[in-house]
Amino acid sequence: MFDYETLKLIWWGLIGFLFIGFAITDGMDMGVGGLLPFVAKKDAESRVVINTVGAHWDGNQVWLITAGASLFAAWPLVYATAFSGFYFAMMLTLFSLFLRPLAFDYRSKIESVQWRSNWDKALFVGSMVPPLVFGVAFGNLLQGVPFGFDELMRVTYTGSFFGLFTPFTLLTGVVCVAMVLMHGSTWLVMRTDEDIAQRSVNIGRIVAIVLAITFALAGVLVWQSIDGYVVTSAVDTMGQSQPTSKEVIIVAGAWLHNFERYPLLWLIPVSGVILPLLVALLLNNKSNSVVPKVFAFIASSITIACVILTAGIAMFPFVMPSSSQPNHSLLMWDTVSSEGTLSLMLAVVVFFVPIILAYTLWCYKKMWRTVTLDEIEQNNHSAY
Template sequence: MLIDYETLKFIWWILVGALLIGFAITDGMDMGVASLLPFVGRTDDERRVVINVVGPHWDGNQVWLITAGGAIFAAWPDVYAAAFSGFYMAMLLVLFALFFRPLGFDYRAKIDDARWRRVWDWALFAGSIIPALIFGVAFGNLLQGVPFHLDEMLRAHYEGSLLTALLPLLNPFALLAGVISVAMLCMHGGVWLQLRTTAPISERVKGAITLMGLVAVLGFVLGGVWIAYGIDGFRVVSQPAPGGVSDPLAKTVVMEHGAWLAIYSKVPLSMLAPAIGIGGPLVTILLSRLNRPGLGFVTSALSVAGIIGTAGLSMFPFIMPSKTHPGSSLTVWDATSSHLTLTVMFWVVVIFLPLVLIYTVWCYRRMWGKVTLDHVQTHGHSAY
């Protein structure tokens, strides 16, 4: 079956968004757990319990990030090139932080020394909270627009030097988005921790879920107000037919007040995303307090999808807007690969994604159960 080019472009916007949400729900959960590690684990054995909750799955979950990066490279090569150029220092910071995760998981138990293990506990904390913060900061900068332009060869050029590229990214709105990201993932990881552990950890983590959930909601609402009254969005004035050959420079774009909110009046159903982003954490907090972490994990996952989905829907069809040269902005319609590439990749996803999901569910099912203090104390050789 041959799918028309315009439809394929839209399908790949959905698929890339789904991959990013899948990464946030799975590996973001692991990052949230590790970010809470020094605070909910009071003793070495308790911290070993926390680590063993995510230890068997963290590396498989991180594949979602690699897959999302590969999908962006193949489906949106212009976005991949422009993003990896402009966010180079930020991505290096994320990469270096991620180095601590495999080292922390693998080396923590090598030496039976409290100071050694404490160092790796904080390494796991840093290797989780820094990427969570930077990913949120990246979304915050995309909503404000990125200072780049495309030349006639479609090469991206940025203002400023490489050494000073990181500091402008850390602006107030972007940092707010980073705080939302950290709070959202810590709440999500906290619910998973409550589901997979017993007292005292499962009781202690309730406070963290409540705090992080409230921070996520308040930050999300504040971010929405900030976008409504303080940040200009982008709007396409004219462009070639969406089903035509991709050419990012063949359109006219303007920045105007309220443009990021236009979709919610045009497509009222899209209001579900911010509604879930606000209501989801509040319901998660309630379910956590009622000792229903299973349902709480579902609502927490929906919260993650709602918050990320709100950002994606607000920006649609923009993927990477340019605040210095709006006409160079990259959109769903003009930053994509060829029709043939998108078609081949689509059928690869249709065939292999269900297999990956089935295998992932099987792994979790096989290793399901509570992780207890008795377990890590009795099976020291198999615990982190």
């Protein structure tokens, strides 16, 4: 149906789509979990906040599983190298993610203030650690990861866990945390009322402005001080995986080359700066109309897509550049699975993804309502 080169491009786009889907859906409920200690001042208010995402959080997390499985099947070398290089960071993320289902399921099992408070703290940690780690990981990809392959294609990572944290990667971590907090606040403004919604507005405006500033600052640093990577040899876009058979050099400002080559692409990072400011303007709990609230959520979702797309376009065709052995950098052209594997996976995706999207939208529609404090106080036996 498609030739090998086209399949590689399609899967680059599909994996990006899955990560954007994860960031928008699961990022929303992670943002809600991160806001929990700040927008809920008593147990009943905490239950209101949790009930806005209680029916959806586990389904949202499937996006991460799907993205990870697709990465494993389509880009096996990237999957293996990333888990080798970011092993402790990945384990930290997984253990923090373990806290979320436990907090959701066990929080309301015992009517104890201390018990519930501790699970609220666990939910906060489980919601904030993953976006911080993912943001730091993206920053490391832009800086380059110290890895290389031997003659048997065994990967060796020469960095350290604490070496992952630099001023730039911490900045990208802040970008990611601010992004999910903004997204969570737009969700709470739509799904709650009165005091919780107003606190969400106040915090949402602040983190939206922080996101615009930090994302712009990260862009300036990429332009001024973060060296990019350029392939100087011919690349066989139709060939099988051969990640060590190319020549790569490190060049200042190289991550901007794709934007300079196609100026229209500048609209994406510019939107990533402007849209959070629009979210800050649209966030309003005093209006009786739901329209500005919905538009704030949509603008927040598009912001997330723009931030991720900016990084993906800047690095294209690199997926995981190597700072220690640039010639061993992983490209989307030379790290993919076989043509047959990509074709089979594409057929599965084309069939199942529309079904999943339709079912997800149906669930959100059927369970849509404003969760009020009166409803929660009158229903002490709800799941959350």
